[in-house]
Every structure is written in C-alpha cells, then in structure tokens.
Amino acid sequence: MNETTRRIRLLPPHLADRIAAGEVVERPASVLKELVENALDAGATLITVEIEGAGSRLIRVTDNGCGMSREDLELAVRRHATSKLASEEDLFHIRTLGFRGEAIPSIASVSRFSMASRTSGGEGHRIQITGGQNQEISPAGLAPGTSVEVRDLFFNVPARRKFLKSPPTEESHLTEAFIRLALLRSDVRFRYLRDGRESFDLPAGESRERRITQLASRELERRLLAAQGSLNGVEVRGYAGYPEVSQSTQRLMYTYVNGRFVRDRGVQRAILDAYENVLPKGRYPAVFLEIVMDPGLVDVNVHPQKVEVRFENSGLVYRAVREALTSVLRPAPWARDAGFTRKNYVLEPARAMGPAHSISPSGALSAPPAGVPRPAADRGSHGTPGGIAMPANPIAPQAARPANGDKGYIVQPDRPDQESFAAPPRKWEEQPDPSAGGAGKKAFFSLLRPVGQFAGTYLVAEGPDGLVVVDQHAAHERVTYTRLMEQYHRGEVPRQVLLLPVELELNPAQRHQLSAHADELEKLGFVVEPSGPSSYAVREIPEVLAGANVPRIMSDLLDEISSGASYASLHEAVGDVYASCACHSSVRAGDRLTHEEIMALFRAMDETEFSAHCPHGRPVSVNIGLPEIARWFHRT
Numbered sequence: 001m002n003e004t005t006r007r008i009r010l011l012p013p014h015l016a017d018r019i020a021a022g023e024v025v026e027r028p029a030s031v032l033k034e035l036v037e038n039a040l041d042a043g044a045t046l047i048t049v050e051i052e053g054a055g056s057r058l059i060r061v062t063d064n065g066c067g068m069s070r071e072d073l074e075l076a077v078r079r080h081a082t083s084k085l086a087s088e089e090d091l092f093h094i095r096t097l098g099f100r101g102e103a104i105p106s107i108a109s110v111s112r113f114s115m116a117s118r119t120s121g122g123e124g125h126r127i128q129i130t131g132g133q134n135q136e137i138s139p140a141g142l143a144p145g146t147s148v149e150v151r152d153l154f155f156n157v158p159a160r161r162k163f164l165k166s167p168p169t170e171e172s173h174l175t176e177a178f179i180r181l182a183l184l185r186s187d188v189r190f191r192y193l194r195d196g197r198e199s200f201d202l203p204a205g206e207s208r209e210r211r212i213t214q215l216a217s218r219e220l221e222r223r224l225l226a227a228q229g230s231l232n233g234v235e236v237r238g239y240a241g242y243p244e245v246s247q248s249t250q251r252l253m254y255t256y257v258n259g260r261f262v263r264d265r266g267v268q269r270a271i272l273d274a275y276e277n278v279l280p281k282g283r284y285p286a287v288f289l290e291i292v293m294d295p296g297l298v299d300v301n302v303h304p305q306k307v308e309v310r311f312e313n314s315g316l317v318y319r320a321v322r323e324a325l326t327s328v329l330r331p332a333p334w335a336r337d338a339g340f341t342r343k344n345y346v347l348e349p350a351r352a353m354g355p356a357h358s359i360s361p362s363g364a365l366s367a368p369p370a371g372v373p374r375p376a377a378d379r380g381s382h383g384t385p386g387g388i389a390m391p392a393n394p395i396a397p398q399a400a401r402p403a404n405g406d407k408g409y410i411v412q413p414d415r416p417d418q419e420s421f422a423a424p425p426r427k428w429e430e431q432p433d434p435s436a437g438g439a440g441k442k443a444f445f446s447l448l449r450p451v452g453q454f455a456g457t458y459l460v461a462e463g464p465d466g467l468v469v470v471d472q473h474a475a476h477e478r479v480t481y482t483r484l485m486e487q488y489h490r491g492e493v494p495r496q497v498l499l500l501p502v503e504l505e506l507n508p509a510q511r512h513q514l515s516a517h518a519d520e521l522e523k524l525g526f527v528v529e530p531s532g533p534s535s536y537a538v539r540e541i542p543e544v545l546a547g548a549n550v551p552r553i554m555s556d557l558l559d560e561i562s563s564g565a566s567y568a569s570l571h572e573a574v575g576d577v578y579a580s581c582a583c584h585s586s587v588r589a590g591d592r593l594t595h596e597e598i599m600a601l602f603r604a605m606d607e608t609e610f611s612a613h614c615p616h617g618r619p620v621s622v623n624i625g626l627p628e629i630a631r632w633f634h635r636t
Contacts, residue, residue, distance in 0.1 A: 027164060028055025028153055029173035031107055035148050036181045037097035038104075039063035040188070042146065045204060048191040054167035055174050056153050064145040068117040070125045074137060076115070077127060079105045097260055108132055110160070111153045117146040131156040175199070179215045180261040183254055184290060186211045212239060212288055216252055219245045220286055227289065229324030234293045234317055236324035241286030243278045243613065252286035257298055259290070262309050267291070270318045274325035276575065277610040280617035287325070291317060330609050445470075445602035445611065445621075450595060457589035459598055466625040472587050472601070474614035479604045480544055481582035481615040484525075488578070493525035494543040501537035502550040504528075506558075511536070513558055524577060526557070545581060553581055579615035 025031060032049060039047045042065025052058035068076060079102060107113060109132035118124030118140075126140035154161035164170055171194065182190040182200070186208050192200040202211060213221045223242040230236070241252065255267050267289075275285045299310040311317050448461035448468055459470040487493045506514065514521070514528055514536055521528060525542030538550055545553060557577050587593065593601070605611045605620070612620055630636050 025106055025110060025153075027173060028059060028170055029177040031055065031059050031111075031150050031153065032061070032174055033177045033181065034103035034107065035059070035061035035150075036178070038148075039065055039146065040181070040185060041097050042066045044145065044188065046189045046191075048193070049178060050193045051171070051174055052195055054164075054170040056161070056164065056170070057151065059150040059153070060147065062145065062147040064143065067119040067122070067144050067146055069119055069122055070137065073115065073117050073125050073127050076104050077108055077113075077129060077135065105132070107150055110155075110157050112151040112155065114149040114151075115146065116140040116142050118142055118144050120144040180254065183211060183215055183288065184256055184259060184261070208288075209239060216254070216288070217245065217286065224286075224288075225328045227324050227328040229320060229327060231320035231323060232316055233297075234291065234320040236289060236291055236320050238287070238289035240274075240325055240328055243275070243283075243285065243617070245286050246279055246283040247286070248283065250284045253284060254288045256290040257300070257309055258292060258295060260300060260309075261307065263307055264309060264311075264317075266311070266314045266318050267321055270321035271325060274322045274329060276617070277615060278329065278613040278617055283617065289321065289324075291321065293317075443606050445475075445605040446599070448602055450598045450602075453592065455589075456592060459593070459601075461598075461602075463623060466623055466627075466629060468621055468623050470602075470621040471614075471619070472591070472593060473589060474618055474620045475601055475605055475611075476586040477579075477582045477614045478611055478620060479601065479608050480586050481578055482608045482610075484542065484544060484578040484582060485575070488524065491523070493523070495525050495527065495540040496543045496546045497540050498538065498550075501531070501539045502554075503531060504536045504538060504551060504554055505534060506536055521557075524557075526554075528554075542581065548581075557581075575615075582615055 025034075028051075032051075032055070036047060036049065039061060042063060044063035044065035046064045048060075048062045050058065050060040050062075104115070108129040111131070113129045114126060116124060116126040124140040124142045125137055127135065127137045129135050154164070165173075175192075178190070178192050178200070182188075182192075182202055186202075186206055187204055189204040190200060190202040191198065200215070202214065209224055209226075212224065220241055223245050224239040225242075226238075227240045228235075228237045245252075250268070253268065253271060255262060255264065255271075257264075271285065271287050271289070279285060297312045299312075448463050451460045451462060453472075454460050454469070457472065459472050459475075461468045461470065484493070511534065518528070525540070525545075526538065527540035528536050528538050531537040538554060541548075541550060541553070557580065614620060627636065
C-alpha cells in the first residue's frame with residue numbers, strides 16, 4: 001500500500017507519552033499523589049513534600065526509602081517499567097499503591113524532571129529529563145532514599161496548562177491529595193511545605209485519631225467513635241464522626257481499600273445508609289474507614305488514577321461497612337444521651353412522680369391506671385375519614401391547644417402529684433455501662449425532671465448537667481418508627497381492622513403500584529383491595545396509625561414507591577415508608593401532654609436506639625449546660 005494512502009500509523013514515542021500523561025497527570029495534585037505513593041511503596045518512614053507556585057512551578061517529594069541504583073534509575077523513567085509486578089499472577093493480587101509503570105515517564109514528558117536516588121551503602125545518581133527528551137544522568141550526593149523534582153509542569157503543553165484552575169483552587173487539590181495519603185499512614189512522618197512555609201509536620205507513631213483531627217478537622221476532637229467489624233473475610237476499621245460535625249458535601253468521607261484511597265458508590269451508600277437515622281438528607285458524615293480484604297477479590301486496575309475499584313462481591317463489602325458502622329452508631333453516647341456527657345446516670349430511690357405510663361409495642365402511650373384523674377381536656381377517640389370512631393392512640397393529637405401556647409409560654413403539664421415537682425433535687429450517680437460488662441441499665445431521658453411545655457411543642461426538663469429541651473414530635477416519631485421497624489423485621493406488624501374502609505381514588509400509575517406491591521404492602525401492615533374501576537379500599541392499617549390521616553399516609557407511601565427508582569423493591573423502601581408513617585401518627589406541635597405521658601415517652605426513649613434523632617435525622621433534644629446558663633447571668 002502506498003504510504004500516502006495508509007490510514008493506520010504508529011504514534012511517535014513522545015506523543016504516546018503525552019497521551020498517557022493526559023490520563024495520569026490531570027493536575028499538580030496528580031503528580032503529588034503518584035510521587036508520594038512511590039515513596040510509601042519504597043518503605044519510607046519520612047516523606048517531605050515541597051510545593052511552589054501551586055505546583056506549577058515546583059513539586060518536590062523527598063523520602064528515606066530503599067532508594068535505587070543507577071541501573072534502576074535509568075529504567076524507572078521508561079514506560080511500563082516497575083518493581084512491583086514480577087508475573088501475570090501478581091496483577092490479580094496487587095498489594096502496592098503503584099504498579100502500572102506509567103507515572104514517572106508520564107510526568108517527565110510534561111515537565112522539567114529530575115530524580116536523584118541512592119541505596120543504603122551505594123552511590124547516588126541523578127537523572128534529568130526535559131519534556132520527555134534529552135535524558136542525562138550524573139553522580140549526585142544525597143542521603144539514602146529518593147528525591148524527585150517536577151518543575152514547570154505542562155510547560156510544553158500550553159493547552160493543558162491554561163486549563164489549570166486558579167492557584168488557590170490548585171493548592172486546595174494539592175493539600176487534599178496530601179491529606180488522603182497522610183491520614184492512613186500514621187506510622188510515617190510527613191512534612192508539607194508550601195512556598196517555603198511549613199504547613200504540616202506530622203510525627204510518626206501518633207494515634208490515627210490525632211492525625212485525623214490535625215488533617216481533616218479540629219472539630220473532630222473527642223467527636224470520633226472507633227469502628228471495627230469483620231464479615232466473611234472483609235475487615236472494616238476506622239472512625240465514625242458525631243453527626244454534629246456533618247458536612248453539606250462528602251469532603252470528610254475518607255475510604256480506603258487495602259491502603260488505597262478510593263471512591264466507591266457502594267461503600268458510600270453503605271456509609272449513608274448507616275447514618276440515615278441520625279443525619280437529615282443533604283448532610284454527610286465524617287467517616288474514616290479502611291477496608292482490608294484479599295487482594296484477589298478486588299480489582300484496582302480499572303482507572304488510570306487508581307481512585308476506583310471493582311469488588312468481586314460488592315454486596316458483601318456493603319454489608320460489612322454498614323454493619324461495622326451501625327454497630328458503633330447504635331450505642332454511641334450521642335445516640336442515647338442527646339448531648340449529655342459520656343456518663344450514664346441512675347436515680348436514687350425517690351418519691352414516685354405519678355402513675356407509671358408505658359409505651360405499647362405499637363409506640364402508643366398506655367392509658368393510666370383506673371382511678372387516676374385525667375385533665376378536663378382528655379383525649380377521646382378519633383374518627384377515621386369515614387366518621388367511624390376507632391380506639392384512640394392515647395398520645396394522638398388533641399384538638400385544644402394550651403391557652404397561652406401561641407405566646408410561647410412554659411406550661412406545666414397536668415399531673416396528679418403536684419408535690420413531686422417541689423421535691424429536693426435528685427442525686428445523680430454514675431451507672432455502670434452494661435456494654436462494658438457492668439451491671440444495670442442505661443438511663444438518660446427517664447431520669448429527667450419535667451418542668452413543662454414550651455410553645456406547645458417542646459418539653460422542658462431538668463437534667464444532671466443543665467436544662468434539656470425535647471422536641472415532643474421528634475421524640476415520639478423516633479419511638480414509633482423503631483417499634484414499626486422491629487415489628488416488620490420480626491414479621492409481626494399488628495394491624496388495625498377499619499370498621500369502615502377508607503376509599504382512595506387513584507390514577508393509573510398509582511393503581512399499578514398498588515397491584516404490583518400488594519403482598520409487600522400487607523407485610524408493612526396495609527391491606528388494600530380494589531373497590532371500583534379506579535378506586536381502592538384500605539381495610540387494615542398498622543395499629544400504630546389508628547386515628548391518623550389514612551389517605552395522606554397512603555399518598556406518601558405511594559410517592560415513596562413510584563418516585564423511588566433507586567429502590568429495587570418496596571422492601572428496600574421500608575425505612576422511608578415507616579419514617580413517613582411515624583411522622584403522621586406521632587404527637588404534633590401544639591398537642592398538650594400530661595406529666596405521665598411525658599414520663600412514659602421519656603422511658604420509651606431510653607429503650608429506643610438512635611434516640612437522639614428522629615427517623616429523618618433531626619435532633620430530638622438540646623442540652624443547655626449549667627455553665628452556659630451561669631454565663632448568661634455572669635455567675636462564672
């Protein structure tokens with residue numbers, strides 16, 4: 001074939017290098033990442049990173065690793081040369097951070113590159129390359145280890161250089177790349193200098209928690225919980241942050257697989273699902289997790305920059321991460337004590353504060369014992385939309401608001417034992433934590449001394465450390481949601497048969513959803529049957545929803561199904577469905593509660609997991625410490 005008509009041709013080596021550089025070297029932060037990873041793979045215990053001009057002018061990484069001989073130094077700048085793979089089998093059991101053999105030649109092709117190295121007991125040498133050309137090697141004096149200098153990045157690729165962001169933006173990417181690497185390796189001393197000024201000097205051997213606080217956020221100090229778990233060979237370890245340090249972005253979600261920082265959607269989903277009970281939508285937790293597993297079960301060779309991986313069993317990894325986090329979030333101090341100190345308290349025997357109400361398995365408050373007086377505006381039965389009276393949920397909304405509720409005054413709850421509020425302050429003592437092998441039971445909310453209601457919405461109580469304000473709707477919503485979920489997972493959702501079925505007019509899409517999910521709806525406690533061409537009749541509902549607005553409940557439930565394209569089945573949406581149900585069946589702002597109902601609700605909160613937040617992630621209570629109150633009045 002004539003040369004002029006040939007369509008396929010080999011790329012010149014320098015052009016191939018630049019194309020490879022485009023995949024590996026996205027910006028200065030990519031260079032920093034590759035060089036520091038090489039230093040870690042070389043066994044370095046001290047790594048110094050120096051940046052000038054937001055990385056465009058200089059990136060220098062110096063380490064005290066194993067170093068290289070002259071021969072290795074010459075090979076290291078050639079494409080696909082690596083010390084980390086010896087056979088094809090090694091490719092499927094990657095245990096190092098780098099292995100492709102593309103980073104060094106790619107970086108050298110788009111910069112003024114210099115690398116000096118020396119082995120222990122050997123002689124040092126330096127190799128210099130300009131834009132992938134004019135390779136020179138010469139003797140060099142340096143301590144054992146390697147020093148790499150990358151100057152004038154993209155000087156020969158102006159199109160790439162002009163697409164770099166502003167210096168502050170590039171500096172933030174550089175800092176983030178450094179943090180990702182330094183966070184996990186607390187056994188290595190890291191130094192980071194920017195334009196001659198030291199930004200970080202992280203000593204080796206410090207605790208992982210200390211390093212996280214230094215690098216990620218000072219707010220995390222004493223707000224991290226150690227998380228650890230193992231499931232079928234997948235080990236998860238790290239730290240979970242308190243919800244109070246959540247972010248509007250995923251900036252503080254750091255996940256690693258076998259020492260490599262990665263972004264994996266399944267792992268991120270597991271983290272968010274573990275936090276779904278304590279964070280509102282749109283907020284992201286501070287999490288620092290390392291997943292350790294057989295390298296043969298994870299493919300790290302799916303992305304040029306190695307920030308994505310592919311798991312052989314992604315479902316197993318998801319469960320391992322979620323269970324490890326849930327196990328530490330469930331008994332966490334802030335999940336139980338709503339802002340108290342990390343102590344547990346127990347009340348010494350004292351005079352009874354009125355009849356002991358309790359929360360029924362469905363989440364409703366029990367009726368008081370016979371003979372106990374009730375306030376004049378007692379709760380009666382609540383009719384369904386069809387007008388038929390149903391057994392009342394004793395904590396269901398009542399029509400009358402407190403007379404001064406709109407003004408926001410504190411109203412003392414009705415109680416038969418008026419003297420109990422005049423009793424001397426209770427003596428609080430530490431109670432052994434049963435999870436630590438001690439005797440006794442955790443108690444927080446039930447040990448509060450109710451003072452009254454504020455604005456018909458908030459319960460004001462005296463606690464061991466100050467004043468506690470509880471959102472009555474959020475608190476009851478959490479109790480109801482937890483009971484529903486427990487019953488669902490046991491397959492025992494108590495149902496209430498409606499004397500007069502509630503009729504629903506549905507559009508074609510809604511009718512399709514109801515027909516397709518009839519069996520799953522029944523497991524949720526809803527029995528719905530066709531009653532006409534476009535109508536359905538709701539015949540049974542979960543017992544806890546007695547007296548609630550059934551049409552609205554069903555509308556929200558259908559919204560969860562039809563709009564939830566992310567749900568593979570209604571079973572996966574059960575948490576959101578029951579969160580909506582709990583919201584509709586719980587006490588509302590403006591509902592007046594008696595003293596007994598408040599105490600019953602508080603006792604139920606102590607038996608409920610994640611009691612510091614409602615199912616939508618909003619806080620249930622706020623603790624205003626006594627020192628803070630004292631400062632208001634200049635008593636400190």
